[in-house]
Amino acid sequence: MKSALKMITIYAGKEFFQLPFNIIRKVNIMQSKKKWFVVFILLAALAGAAFYFLYFIRTPAYALNEARVALQQHDSAKFSRYVDVPSVMDNAFEDIIKAESKINNDNVFSNPFALGILHMLKPSVVDLMTQEALDKIAAKPDNAPKQTVDPVPDAMKRNLERHIPIQNLTVKDLKLSKHEGETAKATLVLHNNELDKDFIAELLMQQNDKGDWQIKKVSNLADFIVQLDAAKRAKQALLNKPVMERLNKALQATSERLTLNKDSNKIGSEEKATLTATIMAKNMTNVAINRMYYDVTVFNDKGERLYSYPEHYQGSIAPGQAVELTTSKKLNSMLPDDKKLMNLDITKETVKIQVTYIAFDNGEVISPKGLIE
Numbered sequence: 001m002k003s004a005l006k007m008i009t010i011y012a013g014k015e016f017f018q019l020p021f022n023i024i025r026k027v028n029i030m031q032s033k034k035k036w037f038v039v040f041i042l043l044a045a046l047a048g049a050a051f052y053f054l055y056f057i058r059t060p061a062y063a064l065n066e067a068r069v070a071l072q073q074h075d076s077a078k079f080s081r082y083v084d085v086p087s088v089m090d091n092a093f094e095d096i097i098k099a100e101s102k103i104n105n106d107n108v109f110s111n112p113f114a115l116g117i118l119h120m121l122k123p124s125v126v127d128l129m130t131q132e133a134l135d136k137i138a139a140k141p142d143n144a145p146k147q148t149v150d151p152v153p154d155a156m157k158r159n160l161e162r163h164i165p166i167q168n169l170t171v172k173d174l175k176l177s178k179h180e181g182e183t184a185k186a187t188l189v190l191h192n193n194e195l196d197k198d199f200i201a202e203l204l205m206q207q208n209d210k211g212d213w214q215i216k217k218v219s220n221l222a223d224f225i226v227q228l229d230a231a232k233r234a235k236q237a238l239l240n241k242p243v244m245e246r247l248n249k250a251l252q253a254t255s256e257r258l259t260l261n262k263d264s265n266k267i268g269s270e271e272k273a274t275l276t277a278t279i280m281a282k283n284m285t286n287v288a289i290n291r292m293y294y295d296v297t298v299f300n301d302k303g304e305r306l307y308s309y310p311e312h313y314q315g316s317i318a319p320g321q322a323v324e325l326t327t328s329k330k331l332n333s334m335l336p337d338d339k340k341l342m343n344l345d346i347t348k349e350t351v352k353i354q355v356t357y358i359a360f361d362n363g364e365v366i367s368p369k370g371l372i373e
Contacts, residue, residue, distance in 0.1 A: 060184035060205050061176045063213035068174055076138040084214045089129040091217035093122055096160045099225035112334070124153035125160070132157070136166075163225045168194045182207055186215070195231050199224060240368035247355045247366055251289065254322060255280045256353075258298065260331075260346040271333035273342050275307075277351045282322040288361035289317040295354045296327055298341065306349065307341050316361070325353070 063082040070079035079085075097118065101108050108114045128149060173189040184205040191198050202219040218224065237244075256279045263272040277296050283289050291314045298307040311327045331338040358366045 058207075058211050058213070060179055060186065060213045063205065063215075064174055064176060064186055067215065068171075071137060074137060074139040076134045079137050080134070081212055082214055084208075084216050085133055086126065086130050087214075087216045088218065089126045089133065090122075092129070092221055093126055093160065095218070095221035096163050096225060099163060099222040099229075100160075102222070102226055103229050121153050121156055124150060125157050128153055128157045129160070132161075163229070165192075165194075165228075168192050169199075172198060177202075184213065185219070192228070192231070195235055197231055199228060199231075236369065243366060243368045247358060247368075250283070250285050250358055250366060251281050251292065251317075251355050252284055253279050253281050253353055256351045258346050258349060258351045260342065262342065269333070271339075271342065273331040273333075273338075275329045275331055275341065275346075277325075277327050277329075279325045279351070279353055280322055281317075281325050281353070283317040283319055285360070286319045287364065288319060289358055290315065290361050291357075291359040292355055293357035294325075295356060296329075297352055297354065299350050299352065300344075301348060301350075306344070307337060310356075311353075 067079060067082040070076075070082065097108060108118070169190045169192055171188065172191045173187070175187055176184060177187045178185040186203040186205060188201040188203055189198055190201060201221070201224055203215045204217045204219045205213050206216050207213050256277070259276045259278075261274045261276070263274070265272075275298075277298075279296075291312075293310065293312050295308055295310055297305055300306055309329050311325075313325060315323075317323050331342055333339045333342060356368065360366075
């Protein structure tokens with residue numbers, strides 16, 4: 001005789017139904033399993049999101065974004081977490097001087113005396129550059145109280161800063177370009193509003209002891225400054241072309257001569273010499289010239305510039321009059337460009353002048369834009 005099957009009455013809508021108990025039990029078990037499966041999926045998703053977040057905040061990409069946000073929010077403390085400002089400025093000190101040397105055709109790093117002064121001043125200058133950078137990020141007003149600083153490092157800081165016109169640069173793009181092991185590289189695209197031109201800054205990143213990625217230096221800063229200077233000069237030359245044509249017509253050189261006399265007194269490996277340039281120049285205008293500035297430039301037989309230095313004349317050159325402009329420049333073998341010139345056969349080289357400023361007797365002045373007298 002079969003045992004009686006347990007029945008459960010279920011009300012659905014307007015009718016009652018009777019279902020076996022074992023079927024109801026199976027349905028409940030299935031529903032319970034489904035609930036636990038959903039919970040498991042949610043927990044797994046949350047764990048994955050948490051893991052990804054903890055991983056992401058330790059990536060160069062996250063550090064770049066946080067540095068950008070900190071800059072926008074003027075949060076200097078947060079900015080310092082992702083940008084090692086002292087390290088950036090320490091490297092910038094050397095790179096700016098390298099760029100300045102290249103622009104001026106003068107290698108200051110080969111001069112032991114100059115190098116000694118630079119190393120002596122560097123810590124103070126880097127500290128000033130670091131503090132000023134953080135003040136600018138925090139958007140501190142210019143009239144805010146400042147500590148008294150040594151005028152010598154401060155003057156050098158201001159000289160270095162003039163090579164990077166921050167006020168004319170805006171961030172156009174910032175993205176991670178490379179990530180290998182303990183180092184990463186980011187590309188910062190800066191737009192110069194004055195030149196209407198983009199420039200690329202390559203950022204080197206490293207992970208610190210706390211696990212945060214930080215920008216440590218601008219890898220191509222020296223080249224960045226040289227490119228910026230070249231672009232400024234090119235635009236200035238274009239703007240000044242009509243003025244330079246007037247200057248070239250106002251005073252014309254009729255003959256040039258170069259001589260190089262080496263000093264007999266030699267101190268160790270240091271040699272000295274005197275470069276003399278003699279140029280006959282004629283006033284082609286109908287007004288007397290009483291002051292002018294000009295650059296003396298030495299070229300080789302291929303027309304390549306070897307050496308250049310500025311000169312100044314004050315006197316009176318009557319209309320149609322030709323005068324002899326004689327300039328002397330002391331050379332020192334400890335300076336690479338000087339040494340190179342001292343080792344050449346100067347008789348095979350040529351010299352030319354480029355007038356950059358003329359003041360006439362009647363008060364008229366011909367001067368290109370951007371000239372600092």
